[in-house]
């Protein structure tokens with residue numbers, strides 16, 4: 001299964017991608033997580049990405065595409081993947097098409113998660129993330145058992161630097177300008193499927209898995 005998660009910041013892409021990844025035993029590839037890991041390790045790539053991420057702007061396409069090209073060549077990504085946060089521009093989508101064509105590994109579906117701006121601000125200002133394993137929480141919608149501690153690995157939970165209201169607004173504007181055109185790009189290829197992203201997290205997962213099960217159905221004879 002090769003899945004792309006599309007939707008504004010805070011739509012729940014990471015939350016649902018991690019569940020899809022467990023269900024289908026495919027890697028959850030998040031370009032945001034990859035940049036944050038590089039930042040934590042102090043790599044040159046992380047340093048370069050930082051200025052854009054802190055401002056809520058997109059990292060230049062060539063840096064992102066090189067990173068994804070490398071990640072898709074790993075052994076665990078040969079039978080499928082769930083791409084979260086990539087592609088985010090038409091340029092990235094075209095570059096991805098080229099990469100996939102070389103390996104004859106087409107995209108199965110592009111899932112679009114829609115939520116309104118006020119919900120995005122509410123979700124992101126309450127988001128907490130594990131420093132160790134990246135597990136995602138929300139102070140109200142999905143709190144950890146013990147405040148500040150990850151249920152999965154016991155790691156420390158923190159608030160992302162870019163989850164401040166002003167930066168969130170810039171990220172939303174960038175989504176509309178740079179990423180929304182991808183909806184038509186993939187709709188024209190018959191790949192776009194909507195998932196109602198508002199409501200209980202488990203209900204959103206049920207709806208997401210129902211869409212994936214539907215595209216897995218063999219075509220009628």
Ligand code: AP5
Pocket residue numbers: 007008009010011012013014015016030031032033035052053054056057058059060064084085086087088092123124126127128136137138139141142162171197198199200201204
């Ligand atoms: P990235 O990390 O990809 O951030 P994003 O796309 O802005 O998405 P988020 O991670 O903020 O949200 P999400 O949809 O995954 O929501 P989540 O599941 O966490 O990118 C960060 C930066 O990196 C970018 O700004 C850019 O600078 C750079 N970058 C990354 N990729 C790039 C690319 N391809 N090109 C260029 N630059 C790139 O959920 C959010 C919160 O809501 C959580 O607290 C969660 O618990 C809660 N929640 C989830 N579902 C629900 C629900 N149904 N009800 C209530 N709460 C919910």
